[in-house]
Amino acid sequence: MVKEQKEKLVVIGNGMAGCRAVEEILARDPERYDIVIFGAEPRVNYNRIMLSPVLAGDKTFDEIVINDEAWYADNGIELVSGDSVIAIDREGKELRSRSGRTESYDRLLIATGSDPFIIPVPGHDLPGVITFRDLDDVEKMLAAAERGGEAVVIGGGLLGLEAAHGLFLRGMEVTVLHLMPTLMERQLDEAAGFLLKTELENRGQTILTGADTAEIVGESHVEAVKLKDGTEIPADIVVMAVGIRPNVRLALEAGLEVGRGIVVDDDMRTRDPSIFAVGECVEHRGLVYGLVAPLWEMCKALADGCTTGATGYRGSVTSTKLKVSGIDLFSAGDFSGGEDCEDVVMRDAARGIYKRVVLKQDRIVGAVLYGDTADGNWYFDLMRQEEDVSDIREAIIFGQAFASGGGALADPNAAVAALSDDAEICGCNGVSKGSIVSAILDGSGTLDAVRGCTKASASCGSCTNLVEGLLTITLGEDYSGEREVKPMCGCTSFTHEDARRLILEKELKEIPAVMQELHWTTPDGCSSCRPALNYYLLCAWPDEHKEDPQSRFVNERLHANIQKDGSYSVVPRMWGGITNPRELRAIADVVEKYDAGMVKVTGGQRLDIFGIQKEDLPAVWADLNAAGMVSGHAYGKALRTVKTCVGSDWCRFGTQDSTGLGIKMERMSWGSWMPHKFKIAVSGCPRNCAEATIKDFGIVCVDSGYELMVGGNGGIHLRGTDLLCKVETEGEALEFCAAFIQLYREEARYLDRTAPWIERVGLDYVKQRIVEDAEGRSALRDRFLHAQTFLQKDPWAERVAGAEAHLHQHLAEIRPFAAVGAE
Amino acid sequence: MDANWLDIGPVDQLPALGARTLPVQGGQEIALFRTANGKVFALHNKCPHKQGPLSQGIVHDTTVTCPLHNWRISLLTGEAQGEDKGCVPTIPVKVDGGRIFIARAEALAGAR
Ligand code: SRM
Numbered sequence A: 001m002v003k004e005q006k007e008k009l010v011v012i013g014n015g016m017a018g019c020r021a022v023e024e025i026l027a028r029d030p031e032r033y034d035i036v037i038f039g040a041e042p043r044v045n046y047n048r049i050m051l052s053p054v055l056a057g058d059k060t061f062d063e064i065v066i067n068d069e070a071w072y073a074d075n076g077i078e079l080v081s082g083d084s085v086i087a088i089d090r091e092g093k094e095l096r097s098r099s100g101r102t103e104s105y106d107r108l109l110i111a112t113g114s115d116p117f118i119i120p121v122p123g124h125d126l127p128g129v130i131t132f133r134d135l136d137d138v139e140k141m142l143a144a145a146e147r148g149g150e151a152v153v154i155g156g157g158l159l160g161l162e163a164a165h166g167l168f169l170r171g172m173e174v175t176v177l178h179l180m181p182t183l184m185e186r187q188l189d190e191a192a193g194f195l196l197k198t199e200l201e202n203r204g205q206t207i208l209t210g211a212d213t214a215e216i217v218g219e220s221h222v223e224a225v226k227l228k229d230g231t232e233i234p235a236d237i238v239v240m241a242v243g244i245r246p247n248v249r250l251a252l253e254a255g256l257e258v259g260r261g262i263v264v265d266d267d268m269r270t271r272d273p274s275i276f277a278v279g280e281c282v283e284h285r286g287l288v289y290g291l292v293a294p295l296w297e298m299c300k301a302l303a304d305g306c307t308t309g310a311t312g313y314r315g316s317v318t319s320t321k322l323k324v325s326g327i328d329l330f331s332a333g334d335f336s337g338g339e340d341c342e343d344v345v346m347r348d349a350a351r352g353i354y355k356r357v358v359l360k361q362d363r364i365v366g367a368v369l370y371g372d373t374a375d376g377n378w379y380f381d382l383m384r385q386e387e388d389v390s391d392i393r394e395a396i397i398f399g400q401a402f403a404s405g406g407g408a409l410a411d412p413n414a415a416v417a418a419l420s421d422d423a424e425i426c427g428c429n430g431v432s433k434g435s436i437v438s439a440i441l442d443g444s445g446t447l448d449a450v451r452g453c454t455k456a457s458a459s460c461g462s463c464t465n466l467v468e469g470l471l472t473i474t475l476g477e478d479y480s481g482e483r484e485v486k487p488m489c490g491c492t493s494f495t496h497e498d499a500r501r502l503i504l505e506k507e508l509k510e511i512p513a514v515m516q517e518l519h520w521t522t523p524d525g526c527s528s529c530r531p532a533l534n535y536y537l538l539c540a541w542p543d544e545h546k547e548d549p550q551s552r553f554v555n556e557r558l559h560a561n562i563q564k565d566g567s568y569s570v571v572p573r574m575w576g577g578i579t580n581p582r583e584l585r586a587i588a589d590v591v592e593k594y595d596a597g598m599v600k601v602t603g604g605q606r607l608d609i610f611g612i613q614k615e616d617l618p619a620v621w622a623d624l625n626a627a628g629m630v631s632g633h634a635y636g637k638a639l640r641t642v643k644t645c646v647g648s649d650w651c652r653f654g655t656q657d658s659t660g661l662g663i664k665m666e667r668m669s670w671g672s673w674m675p676h677k678f679k680i681a682v683s684g685c686p687r688n689c690a691e692a693t694i695k696d697f698g699i700v701c702v703d704s705g706y707e708l709m710v711g712g713n714g715g716i717h718l719r720g721t722d723l724l725c726k727v728e729t730e731g732e733a734l735e736f737c738a739a740f741i742q743l744y745r746e747e748a749r750y751l752d753r754t755a756p757w758i759e760r761v762g763l764d765y766v767k768q769r770i771v772e773d774a775e776g777r778s779a780l781r782d783r784f785l786h787a788q789t790f791l792q793k794d795p796w797a798e799r800v801a802g803a804e805a806h807l808h809q810h811l812a813e814i815r816p817f818a819a820v821g822a823e
Numbered sequence B: 001m002d003a004n005w006l007d008i009g010p011v012d013q014l015p016a017l018g019a020r021t022l023p024v025q026g027g028q029e030i031a032l033f034r035t036a037n038g039k040v041f042a043l044h045n046k047c048p049h050k051q052g053p054l055s056q057g058i059v060h061d062t063t064v065t066c067p068l069h070n071w072r073i074s075l076l077t078g079e080a081q082g083e084d085k086g087c088v089p090t091i092p093v094k095v096d097g098g099r100i101f102i103a104r105a106e107a108l109a110g111a112r
């Protein structure tokens, strides 16, 4: 009989790859094999990726079945379900199942998929800890959701977020714990990860990033999850979705070659010519996959090789989407960037859109889209075809419809030219193209001029490019592209003033939020805008600001001044330039104990200890703290020193207690971060021994009171102070000083000293705000003192107590032929 | 354990957009960087300009700005960017199972 002569194909794994492989083989040659499929799950083949919609309540199990029982019967396939294979005997070409059944094969296909990875923390085996892989898991989650309560999902990747979404829709309170700083960090860049996090939080989920699970707590069932930082989050269930591991046990025990997965060649053949493997369990050309698209390609290659003739699988390029309703997100390829790569970024804050396409040698190598993914497939295709996109480069970020609009439209300026006169350009202020063009024709030849007279692009700024396009079209050669006010840096078209204003108006509180709302054109800014934004945020929101150490220049990150050899200098604060034997002794001891290269009296009346290594800084600070000294902020865009002279206590010419007032000023204003460094001096008489008239704020004492001087600078461009006003009491001197500092803090551009700032805004403006407006002055002073309640913490003491310890420790140390961890 | 790679610790001890140091006894100190996307890179901790400690610079995208005179150095190739010319050696690193591995031979190059 014909039947006797058929080869026998046995498949281990009734999942997505196993069944797809069988379908592909049947499509090519339905008569070739006798087929038996073993499946550990007690059910027919279903679409695993649709378990997320089942959990979320969008689909039922019946709707996600791919092959029902009739399919197996019609194709003469024997399905052994609910019985897993436990051993393969390669010599005897036979396998054994858990129930004791043996089955011989001519060809064997392993498609065992993967197992969820479980982090082996204490409590990981408690009832209530659930993985997310098959229908049983979904049923457990649904049963738990029925009872309501709190769910903790460990893992902020694709699977974890889909689980969290489903459980949230089913009425549970959901907390997602993610080890990394951004969600889905393998697929998304920081900017998109931030948008995703914000959206999920707005929906009501709690998302904790940088959350490292220490333990799952519970007696007979989970009760809470405890993090390494001590936080405890109550939990009725814990879903572990931290990753998967290829299920390779059978292959390994059968002696097949296994790396991260079962090693196969381009025909999906293992090292044993009669054994094949497909799906998540394989390793092909060094890669393992965790998505379905590669499986389809593997199954085709396998079926070709097993029937009509080998064609070979060459590996897959993958893309990701998140199946959470209302969140459009797409990512593909590599977007780690690099100098031969070019980023094209578009942000539309009003519509919550972020798009980034990464080009390398005129080809797309990666794309991240958030909020509008319509062009995802188009980018993905261009990427896979490795198509040269230089022709449409300028327009590529606007998407396929726009970029493929032919030669003319591919130029964004041409696209703007094609718009009708009443097309709205600036949505915020309702300005049409026609009115902008007539403004330009009437003589507004720069962006700032157009902004000034039409208000176009003066609010959120997202239409800046369009307005500049109109300038180019209308003025042609005559448009210089120049702007009177320079943008902050190459990452944005906004000026410092715009950014500061919008941070307040839009209540932006984190750097990624600013970058998104203000359409930054780079993914994470640069070394020039990040420190500025960090400062603007801390100044705008003193109560809430979260420091971003990575946006601080090294000196402010390490609270010491870096030197040319990479060591640091340490300047303890000496209030008003006064010291005492105890402080001097402590400094002398530190110099000897840490073998400091030099100790020097500075131009600002302090002692500067040179040559300290970053690892020794906390110990040095501990010794100085012990003698009552705190950080001198000699490293900061902050109050530096208050220089004083001896004054009326000792000097025969002294009119007031300049030393005492200097100390009071320093006590009031130390610790405050500012746009640039800030220096104060108090001289006891007009002989001015403290050089008060070249300081940011200087006081010259006279018989009848205090002359307040502002805007001096003894640095690169020498500038003597201007007289702000004269006051009669110390109290007034302090109030005016506080108000002046706050005005400077709130209005100067980052890295402007007071001198250039006053040159720009004019002394009259400053007088009007500080001298003439008493109410305004006292409000400024109050805001300054309020901010100081948060800022006046000695950063050295915090480090001594262990804050940011990693900054002062090596990651590890290599002694040739041994690596030794430091922590 | 693979003899070609040295395990130098968990990746979560390297802050995103930050860096830490790895001294090599008798050899060049190495700076390990982590980008916003979680990618890890290793370079000699010495700016090609005047040996500034690159580990203390500000990291953005895949470059670091040297803390001493603001040269921008590529984390991928070690090349100075823009007008500046110079190159610092890079060392292969990989992250596996949440741990950082550094190529032994390159890390030890120059060490006794
Ligand atoms: C230590 C000291 C020199 C000394 O040995 O006396 C010093 C040292 C440095 N100065 Fe200064 N300046 C020192 C007094 C001054 C003075 C005089 C003064 O404060 O009375 C001035 C002119 C006054 C002024 O600032 O208006 C001064 C004007 C500058 C400038 C130019 C500022 C400007 O606006 O033009 C810089 C560059 C900068 O800040 O961008 C600078 C920068 C520096 C830096 C921070 C350079 C750097 O970035 O590495 C030096 C490192 C200090 C360190 O490692 O501790 N230093 N520097 C003085 C410390 C004063 C203190 O006790 O805090």
Ligand SMILES: Cc1cc2nc3c(=O)[nH]c(=O)nc-3n(C[C@H](O)[C@H](O)[C@H](O)COP(=O)(O)OP(=O)(O)OC[C@H]3O[C@@H](n4cnc5c(N)ncnc54)[C@H](O)[C@@H]3O)c2cc1C
Pocket (backbone or CB within 6 Å): A012, A013, A014, A015, A016, A017, A018, A038, A039, A040, A041, A048, A049, A050, A051, A052, A083, A084, A085, A086, A111, A112, A113, A114, A132, A133, A134, A159, A162, A247, A250, A278, A279, A280, A281, A289, A290, A291, A292, A293, A295, A321, A323
């Ligand atoms: C909730 C969820 C959502 C997902 N969403 C997406 C998505 O949106 N996009 C995407 O591309 N991918 C997604 N995936 C991943 C995708 O489902 C997998 O890549 C795909 O299922 C892998 O197919 P496979 O056949 O290799 O493994 P599986 O589908 O897991 O099939 C393996 C089968 O083998 C069985 N088995 C294992 N060992 C034995 C044994 N010894 N004997 C008998 N049977 C055995 C298992 O029980 C299982 O049924 C998702 C996965 C999950 C869990």
Ligand code: SF4
Pocket (backbone or CB within 6 Å): none
């Ligand atoms: S003047 Fe200031 S910045 Fe210049 S070398 Fe001296 S300490 Fe350094």
Ligand code: FES
Pocket (backbone or CB within 6 Å): B047, B048, B049, B050, B051, B052, B066, B067, B068, B069, B070, B071
């Ligand atoms: S040493 Fe790095 S820029 Fe000068």
